[in-house]
Amino acid sequence: MVRNRCRKTTKGVDPDKLRQAAIEVKERNVSINLAAMALGIPRTTLQRYMKASIVLRRKTGKGKDWFENFRKRNGLAIRQPEATSLARQVASNRPVVSEFYSRLADVYSRCKFTPRDIYNMDESGFTTVQNPEKFVSSKEKKQVGGTVSQERGKLTTMACTVNAQGNALPPFYIFKKVRWNDAFLNGAPHGSTGTANKLAWMTVDIFSQGYLPFFIQQTKCSPEHPVLLILDNHCSHVSIEAVQLAKSSGVILLTIPPHTSHRLQLFDTTIFGLMKIYFNRSLDDFMRTYPGQSVPIYDIGRLTERSFAQGMTVANITSGFRCTGIYPLDANIFSDADYQPSDVTDRPVAEASEQNSLNDSQHSSMIPHLAKDEPQPSTSSGEVSLPVCTPQSASEVSMTYTPADLHPLPKAAPRTSKGKRRRAKTAILTDTPEK
Structure with missing residues (x-):
């Protein structure tokens, strides 16, 4: 029909x-x-x-x-939802995100950065096993197969850095090897460098002794000409050695709140997804060009060069800074609908609750404690002061109700803390003191 x-x-x-x-x-x-x-x-x-x-x-x-x-x-579409963890939904609330934008505005007002001085950094893993692309097949076949390099591929981490002007620094590679070999960078983007370790993960030593000196060398920053580096709150980025090197070199480190990278990390919103698509196509082309051969680790640099060039375009980079509200600064980039998943838990910011409890304890220590049944002495002889109730005018009384007021969403019970681990938050690491 x-x-x-x-x-x-x-x-x-x-x-x-x-x-x-x-x-x-x-x-x-x-x-x-x-x-x-x-x-x-x-x-x-x-x-x-x-x-x-x-x-x-x-x-x-x-x-x-x-x-x-x-x-x-009705203009509807069938879409596959993106899997979002409960931790991300809870952490992406308005107080936490507003605190990040307030710190970012503070840095902008102090240093007067230009777009070329605002940098964002993030890591992503690239493996030698690709997801085969779709192709046309007969309906009679129950299964169709696509050739991949290995059962379990070799991981390589790329640390990428971009600025608000639309430029990208050469990537920093971390290969899954014990010893470094210059042949790892064959065909890699010009100016790239890297290191090797057993897990191909970013560590404290690699960040403070490898990536951060490479970033300072590429940006030519100094205390007289500082730059801003926005990165996530991973433990490998937060160390005394990295903070000391950044402060002495004119690098201001600003971390985003935990579990909010799907909103505030521009690489996760606009760049890395496109890079993975092009890298997957490069692996498919390699398997068709060299049948029966697995992808060696020495070709990772050449295969990522194409995806790096096609993903790190000026339009993608500037769009990432704009849609996250980092540059131009837009603290109201997210609507109320973006914060609705966090309404179920609706937990206050830890800093505000600790500060309020501290103020309450100090205030209560200065006021003498009185029993509930003990009568309080009057300040005047024979006079009793009563509270005065001022009636509100008809214009001040709001009679507007929303469906959320009549039937609010269910609230989750507060979580019981199982340990004394300190909760991380957004911070300007190079400021003193930062607790």
């Missing part, structure tokens, strides 16, 4: 007349013959229309054609 059939002729009965005749028959108990004669409709046509409407009412469900037309009429 053609789903989008267009009528090519004017033959037949007007649908409006058919509907009007059906209403006459159903609601006013007019016979089919009289209704057809009154509106000039063939009797058999009206009988078929009535019979078809009765059959449609008896159907319990809607068909595929009905759903497709309903989707097109």
